[in-house]
Amino acid sequence: MAAVFLQLKLALLRNRFRQRSGAVVQLVVSTVVVLFFGTAIVMALLATRFAGQDATDVLVVLQVLQALGWAVSPLLAFGVDETLDPTRFALLPLTPRTLVRGLFVAALVGVLPVGNLLALLGGAVAVADPWWTLVVAVPAALLQLVLCVVLARAVAAGMSGLLRSRRGRDLAVLVGAVAILLPQVLNVAVNGLVRGRLDPFAALATMAAPLRWLPPGALAHAASDAANGQWIPLILDFLLGVVTIALLAWWWRVALSRSLVRPDRSMERVERAGVVAGLVQRLLPGLPGLVAARDLRLTGRDPMRRMSWLVSLVVGVIVPLVPLASGNGPLGGAYAAWLLVLMCGLQAANQFGFDGSGLWQHIVAFGSRQQARAEVLGHVMAVVLPSLPLVLVASVVFPLVAGQPALVPAAVGLMLALFGGALAGGSLTSAWQPYGVPQSRTSAFASTVPGQGGRALVAMLGTAVVAGITILPVAILLALGLTWVGLVVGAVCGVAAVVVGVRLAGDRFASHATSILATVSAGDRV
Numbered sequence: 001m002a003a004v005f006l007q008l009k010l011a012l013l014r015n016r017f018r019q020r021s022g023a024v025v026q027l028v029v030s031t032v033v034v035l036f037f038g039t040a041i042v043m044a045l046l047a048t049r050f051a052g053q054d055a056t057d058v059l060v061v062l063q064v065l066q067a068l069g070w071a072v073s074p075l076l077a078f079g080v081d082e083t084l085d086p087t088r089f090a091l092l093p094l095t096p097r098t099l100v101r102g103l104f105v106a107a108l109v110g111v112l113p114v115g116n117l118l119a120l121l122g123g124a125v126a127v128a129d130p131w132w133t134l135v136v137a138v139p140a141a142l143l144q145l146v147l148c149v150v151l152a153r154a155v156a157a158g159m160s161g162l163l164r165s166r167r168g169r170d171l172a173v174l175v176g177a178v179a180i181l182l183p184q185v186l187n188v189a190v191n192g193l194v195r196g197r198l199d200p201f202a203a204l205a206t207m208a209a210p211l212r213w214l215p216p217g218a219l220a221h222a223a224s225d226a227a228n229g230q231w232i233p234l235i236l237d238f239l240l241g242v243v244t245i246a247l248l249a250w251w252w253r254v255a256l257s258r259s260l261v262r263p264d265r266s267m268e269r270v271e272r273a274g275v276v277a278g279l280v281q282r283l284l285p286g287l288p289g290l291v292a293a294r295d296l297r298l299t300g301r302d303p304m305r306r307m308s309w310l311v312s313l314v315v316g317v318i319v320p321l322v323p324l325a326s327g328n329g330p331l332g333g334a335y336a337a338w339l340l341v342l343m344c345g346l347q348a349a350n351q352f353g354f355d356g357s358g359l360w361q362h363i364v365a366f367g368s369r370q371q372a373r374a375e376v377l378g379h380v381m382a383v384v385l386p387s388l389p390l391v392l393v394a395s396v397v398f399p400l401v402a403g404q405p406a407l408v409p410a411a412v413g414l415m416l417a418l419f420g421g422a423l424a425g426g427s428l429t430s431a432w433q434p435y436g437v438p439q440s441r442t443s444a445f446a447s448t449v450p451g452q453g454g455r456a457l458v459a460m461l462g463t464a465v466v467a468g469i470t471i472l473p474v475a476i477l478l479a480l481g482l483t484w485v486g487l488v489v490g491a492v493c494g495v496a497a498v499v500v501g502v503r504l505a506g507d508r509f510a511s512h513a514t515s516i517l518a519t520v521s522a523g524d525r526v
Helices: 002-019 023-050 056-077 096-107 111-127 131-158 166-195 200-211 215-220 222-227 231-259 275-283 286-301 303-325 338-348 353-365 369-401 405-432 453-470 472-479 483-511 513-525
Strands: none
Touching: 002 096, 023 056, 023 111, 056 111, 056 131, 056 200, 056 215, 096 131, 096 231, 111 131, 111 222, 131 215, 131 222, 131 231, 200 215, 215 222, 215 231, 222 231, 275 286, 275 369, 286 303, 286 369, 303 338, 303 369, 338 369, 338 405, 338 453, 353 513, 369 405, 369 483, 405 453, 405 472, 405 483, 453 472, 453 483, 472 483, 483 513
């Protein structure tokens, strides 16, 4: 039966190449990326060894991080790999034991498992000193791969009901935000070591000491124990790894049995978050207020929309401020808020893609260009209402943090122009370069349908170009030292850009509604 699952996995991969034109390119790119990082890790371990340092501590930390990455991978990739959802086998006459074996074999097929295997074997070679300890390091590396795969599958089976629900997708959003912040935290830690003139190998040794007795760390430490003749710790290393794999396999089997008989929770009734939306509709009467209130309600319900906002906040705020914490000053100084402002403005792009084929209800609802413009304005206001206070606060805070309070008026004017230009560009690209969004997605990261990634890229670039054009007059005034004039002109340019963008986008939407509908309806099939 394991051979049958292997054939099914190969058939899935083969059919993916036949049905998707960019699947081969995606495979090549992912292979290159995995091989690059795997090679970089192995080279770093070998360089550590040849530098006279113990590479075991480095491998301990890396293998613990590797296991952690496999543990959270179901949250980030659920709905991408068809074999991740165990409920697809609920109607098959298979026992949980058979399913566990088959799914385990299928999980070993792919670019990521093979890349992990090569990196682990390279790490085994790096820590094998003397060379005869390879007879210990290689089995430990294979056990580490088995542990990672079984851990990921057990988590996927144990959380299968949650991952199909709204709460599970919200959890995926939270994990994605942590993943985005992790490189910045590591950057701060490395810079702190450099400033403090601390020995990085000593810091790694301190970190690896407690991690050494976790199952991944114990397997990484097996070759070192063999080289030092510490046979009892060596036996404990392998025993800890084998027992952990056995417990995870048992958990996987139990969770798989439960997931096959539990009802699907993906259609649970969601509470209506209509307080803010209702207030918006009262403050902004007419069709624009109705559309804005609807967009805000959907943002509160759809994890992917919230993921987009969360990424904007994390990247726009944390990325400029982390260099300040590491002693290098904020990125861009007084004008560091540009990244946050631009990403907030990008939320106005692809205004029609989320509706899919449901856009036809909007099309039949308006009968004039004025109503089409009102709908576009409503989409824009759904972005302006939560973003404008954040833009103003960031425009003031960043110059103060940078120690340049005199540049606050200039920063506010420049950011207002940039924000208005991004809103205008997002409106224009929504009408000229719409693209579909998967409607049946279970992942908060599936933002485009296959074959329309180029349209999404053009839309983002077009939005950035329009925003760049909008800030040109303000930038010239600021270069001449006219900061207060730049503040006024920036506000005027931002408002003017929004007015022109909404007008042109509404006219385009009214005259090309059917073609826009045909484009965004592609998301209904994904």
